Amino acid sequence: MGMLKKLLIANRGEIAVRVIQTAKALGYRTVAVYSEADANALHVEQADEAVCIGPAQVAASYLNADAILDAAKKTGADCIHPGYGFLSENASFAKAIKQAGLTFVGPPENAIELMGSKRRSKIAMQEAGVPVVPGYEGPGKGNGASDDELITAAKDIGYPLMLKASAGGGGRGMRLVESENELADNIKRARSEAKQAFGDDELIIEKAVIEPRHVEIQVFADRHGNAVYLGERDCSVQRRHQKVVEEAPSPFVTPELRKAMGEAAVKAALACGYEGAGTVEFLVDKDRNFYFLEMNTRLQVEHPVTELITGQDLVAWQLMVAEGRPLPLAQDEIELNGHAIEVRLYAEDPASGFTPQTGTLHQFTPAEGDGLRYDTGVRSGDVVSPHYDPMLAKV
Structure with missing residues (x-):
């Protein structure tokens, strides 16, 4: 495998900016892709190169796998990071990248495919001895x-x-x-x-699990048969089944429960031949019984809370695994320190049912302070378009 040199980020907004920052710090050259609506976006400005992959009117520009592969070919990128959303859990995209001779920064396509089916994944987890609802x-x-x-x-x-x-x-x-x-x-x-x-x-x-908490375990696996868990995140605060507040560690989880869930999540990863970053989601009832819900085969929106309490850069870990290197830490070397909470900042109108808002962001000034982290893809003067998710930042 060896060293990878140039990373194309097949995404936009704050996750593209987030991946570019770590990739640059590790010495990678970076390539952004953008739709015409994003021509002046922050991720485009921060990357070393940028390629337009479609018109403004089409939200599907970022779903155009052929255009993305073409951009990689044009710029000589040797690896592609999918971020989350869009093509991040698309097995045929992962396969197409491999067929083009490039490295996909993510799990093998058969793991993506298996975990993409709630029915097949549940059967596989039962067979692996992971508790299911x-x-x-x-x-x-x-x-x-x-x-x-x-x-x-x-x-x-x-x-x-x-x-x-x-x-x-x-x-x-x-x-x-x-x-x-x-x-x-x-x-x-x-x-x-x-x-x-x-x-x-x-x-x-x-x-239906009554009074459930939604607790997910961050797992990581490499190509050498190693798999570890990096604590949990509590994502119980939701709106319309969408997470809005996430914290790590969970105030509900005991050390015994953390170990049991962590080991079950690692079993899940090993059972599907996993590589890279994954999240195993569990429902935990009021008596602390836990049940496998699903596995997300990508980096999560809420990965920063895990980074803050473990002191690890998960994007750096992803790139290490993609290069074929072993995980940087063994299970007993992973320590959790402190407590982190993430809230999502949206362009929405609370007065009319939290509908997305569009227009010019005249002033955007993130607060400064100890222990505050902002992940954002916008700055003052940017236009929030109707084409994409209205999330501006994560705090």
Whole structure:
């Protein structure tokens, strides 16, 4: 494998800026990609080179894998970091990068594919001995469950229960069902929502965990069979199934629970031949029983809280793994110090249901202070466009 020299960041906004900073500090040359709407963006200014990959009107510019690979070829980049969102959990993008002879800074495509299916990943985790929420994933390894099979399974699982889109995320295709007479109608709605959002109407059922906390474990694996966990993040404060406040460590997690969850997360990573940064999400009930929810096969929006309490740069770790090097620390060398909380700063209008706001950001001055970290992709004078997520920064 050896040294990589030039990194293309297939993303925009604060995550692109974040990756560029570490890559430059490690001596990489950096390449930004941008849509016409982002021509003057901070990530474009900070990279050594920048390539336009599409028109302003198309939010899908950053989803254009061919344009991104073309930009890598043009600039001689030898590796691509996907950031998060967009193409970060797209197995065929990871595969295309490898086929082009470049290095994907992320896990192997088969791990991305497995973890992208809530149904298949849950079956794989059960086989690996990771605790999962009682539920129904459909008949064997075949296609997803029919409506009748879901209705029959629901009788055994009991109410309240959650219907979930197998391909889903972000709360779409997800419905809480309190009783049997609401089930059939909710199946129909969840299917159509899932079809619309993900092009796939496969559903699974899970027992609804009451008063749950959403606790995720940061894992890391290399190509040498090593895997470690770097503590947990508590992401229980959510709005519309989207995380808004994240903290590390979780005030709810005991040292015993941390070890049990950490070891389960490492099992999950090893079971799917994982490489690089991943996050194993668990639901923890009020009695501290934990259940596998899903694995995100990329760096998370909330990775800074883990960096702050471990003193590690997770993007640097990702690049080390991509170069084929072993993880820099063994499990017993990872220490958690202090406490960190991340909040997301959005351009939204609270008075009208927190709808996204657009326009010129006339003044943007992050506060200074001890222990304050800002990750942002904007500065004063930038235009917040309707084309992308309205998150301005993370504090």
